[in-house]
Amino acid sequence: MEHSHAGGGGTDPSAPGPAPRQWPQQTIGHVLCCLCGINIQPNPANMCVNCLKTQVDITEGIQRQVTVLYCDGCGRYLQPPKHWVTAALESKELLTFCIKRTKGLNRIKLVDASFIWTEPHSKRLKVKLTIQKDIFNGAILQHTFVVEYVVTNHMCDVCTKQAANPNQWVASVQVRQKVDHKRTFFFLEQLIIKHDAQANCVNIKNSNAGMDFMFGNRSHAIKFIDFLQNVVPTKHRSDKSLVSHDTKNNTYNYKYTFAVEIALVCKDDLVILPKKLNTQLGNLGPIVLCTRVTNCVLLTNPQTLQDHYLDAEQYWRWQLKSLMNSRQLTEFVVLDVDVDWRRTTHGGRCTYADVMVARAKDYGVNDNVFHTRTHLGNLLQPGDTVLGYDVLNANLVDPNLDSYPPHLLMDVVLVRKSYTEQRQRRRQRRGKRRNFKLRRLEAEEEEEVVRKNRSRNNEVDPEKEMEEFMDELEEDSDMRSRINLYKAATGQTPSVTETDEEDEVPKVPLEELLDDMTLGADVDMAGGDERPTRDGA
Structure with a gap:
C-alpha cells in the first residue's frame, strides 16, 4: 500500500481535529415515597415532605401559649425570677424577651423570628417562629408556627410601694446648688431626660435649692449619683437611718439619704x-x-x-x-x-x-x-x-483680691x-412661639408656704428664667449638642439656616431638632404650643 506524505510527513494544521468527547448528561433519578408512593427526589428518609410532617413533629415540647407579666405603672416585663426589663412593642428587646420565655427552643435550631401585628390593647403578642431539626437518617425538617403570648398585668415591687404610699422610698438623692438661679438645674434636667437617668425614680420633688430623687433601691440611687458625677462637678455624702429590725432573723431595714452638692461656679461666671x-x-x-x-x-x-x-x-x-x-x-x-x-x-x-x-x-x-x-x-x-x-x-468682696x-x-x-432688642422685636411680630420645645420632668412642687416664701425671696420668676435658658440654647450650639430638642408645632416651616429678616437673632436649625413621637410616663413638655399626653405627642 502506497502512502503519500506532504511536506516531509507532517499533518495538515488546517485539517479539522477530532470532535470532543461528549459525556452523557446525568439525570437525577426519582424514587417512590415509602408511605404514599408518589415520585420524589431521593432523600435520607425516602419520604415526601407531607409524610415526614405526619410522622415527625419537630415542634413537640415547645410552648404554643406563654403568659408574661407586665407592669402597667412603669411599662416593664418580668424576667423571672425578679428582674424587670423595659421593652417597646415590636422591638428587638421584646422579641428577645419573648424567645427566652418560650420553653423547648433550646433543643432545636431557630432560623427566623418575627412579630405578627396585634392590636396594642389586645393584651396579646404573636411571634412567628421558623425552626429546623435533624430527624432520622440525617434528614433536616423545617417548620413555621406561631406562639401566642398572653400579657397579664402585675405591678412590680417599686410601683406597688408607690401606689400604697408615695413616700415609701428606700434611698433619696438630694441634689443641691447654693446659687440664686436655676440655670444649672434646667440644663441638668435635660441631661437626665436624654439619658433616661430618672427611669428608676419612685418620686421626684422640687425643693427650694434643688431637686429630690426618691428610689426604691439603694443601688439605683448609687447609679444615679454616678451619672451626676459624669455630667457636672459634684461631691456627695451619705447617711442612713434605721427603719425596722427583726431580732429573730437579724435583719435590718434602713433608709439611705445621699446629699449631692453641685459646684458653685456656673457658665459665664x-x-x-x-x-x-x-x-x-x-x-x-x-x-x-x-x-x-x-x-x-x-x-x-x-x-x-x-x-x-x-x-x-x-x-x-x-x-x-x-x-x-x-x-x-x-x-x-x-x-x-x-x-x-x-x-x-x-x-x-x-x-x-x-x-x-x-x-x-x-x-x-x-x-x-x-x-x-x-x-x-x-x-x-x-x-x-x-x-x-x-x-x-x-x-x-473676696480675700483673693488683696493678693x-x-x-x-x-x-x-x-x-x-x-440680642435683647432683636428678640423683643421678634416677639412683638411673632409672639413667644419657637421652632423647638423641651421635655420636662414631672416633679411634685414643694409645700405652698415654702413656695410662697421662695417667690418673695427670689426676684426672678421661674418662667422668666426658663425663657432666658431657652434663649441661651438658641445662642450656644455647644449646649444644644449635649441635649435633645424637639420640633414644636409653630404653624410654620423654618428654614435650616433661618434668621429673621430684620435682624440676626440666632435660631435653632431644623436639622438639630428631633421628631416628638412618644413620651415616657415621667416627662412633660415645655416651650411648645401643645401639651401632649402620656401616650403620645
Whole structure:
C-alpha cells in the first residue's frame, strides 16, 4: 500500500481535529415515597415532605401559649425570677424577651423570628417562629408556627410601694446648688431626660435649692449619683437611718439619704483664682471666665485666650466661688473693634480682639469709655450690644483680691453678645412661639408656704428664667449638642439656616431638632404650643 506524505510527513494544521468527547448528561433519578408512593427526589428518609410532617413533629415540647407579666405603672416585663426589663412593642428587646420565655427552643435550631401585628390593647403578642431539626437518617425538617403570648398585668415591687404610699422610698438623692438661679438645674434636667437617668425614680420633688430623687433601691440611687458625677462637678455624702429590725432573723431595714452638692461656679461666671492656684496653672489669671461646665470646669482668660480644664477633685480642693454671676451682667455698646484673626482657639469660636465699649445707660449721656480685650472678636461689630461685667464699679468682696495689684485686674470683662432688642422685636411680630420645645420632668412642687416664701425671696420668676435658658440654647450650639430638642408645632416651616429678616437673632436649625413621637410616663413638655399626653405627642 502506497502512502503519500506532504511536506516531509507532517499533518495538515488546517485539517479539522477530532470532535470532543461528549459525556452523557446525568439525570437525577426519582424514587417512590415509602408511605404514599408518589415520585420524589431521593432523600435520607425516602419520604415526601407531607409524610415526614405526619410522622415527625419537630415542634413537640415547645410552648404554643406563654403568659408574661407586665407592669402597667412603669411599662416593664418580668424576667423571672425578679428582674424587670423595659421593652417597646415590636422591638428587638421584646422579641428577645419573648424567645427566652418560650420553653423547648433550646433543643432545636431557630432560623427566623418575627412579630405578627396585634392590636396594642389586645393584651396579646404573636411571634412567628421558623425552626429546623435533624430527624432520622440525617434528614433536616423545617417548620413555621406561631406562639401566642398572653400579657397579664402585675405591678412590680417599686410601683406597688408607690401606689400604697408615695413616700415609701428606700434611698433619696438630694441634689443641691447654693446659687440664686436655676440655670444649672434646667440644663441638668435635660441631661437626665436624654439619658433616661430618672427611669428608676419612685418620686421626684422640687425643693427650694434643688431637686429630690426618691428610689426604691439603694443601688439605683448609687447609679444615679454616678451619672451626676459624669455630667457636672459634684461631691456627695451619705447617711442612713434605721427603719425596722427583726431580732429573730437579724435583719435590718434602713433608709439611705445621699446629699449631692453641685459646684458653685456656673457658665459665664467670673472667677478670681487664688494666687497659689494661679501659679500652678501657669499664671492663667488672676481673673478668668467660666466658659463651659461638664464634669470639669473650663476656665478661660479673655485677655490671653488661655484656658484650663479644672476637674472636680481640683475644684473642691480649692473651693472656688464666683466673683460675679450672670445676675450682675451689664449691657455695653461696642464702639470700635480691632480683631486679630491670627489668635483663634476652639475651632474659631474664640477670637482675640481689642474692643472699645461704653455702658448702655451712659451711651449718649457722658464720655465714659472702656478699653478691654475679649475672646468675642468673631461676633462683635461696632454698634452691637454685649453683656459683660463692670468690675471697676462693682462692690466686690473676696480675700483673693488683696493678693494681686490693681493693674492686673480688668475693668470690664465681656461675656456674650446680647440680642435683647432683636428678640423683643421678634416677639412683638411673632409672639413667644419657637421652632423647638423641651421635655420636662414631672416633679411634685414643694409645700405652698415654702413656695410662697421662695417667690418673695427670689426676684426672678421661674418662667422668666426658663425663657432666658431657652434663649441661651438658641445662642450656644455647644449646649444644644449635649441635649435633645424637639420640633414644636409653630404653624410654620423654618428654614435650616433661618434668621429673621430684620435682624440676626440666632435660631435653632431644623436639622438639630428631633421628631416628638412618644413620651415616657415621667416627662412633660415645655416651650411648645401643645401639651401632649402620656401616650403620645
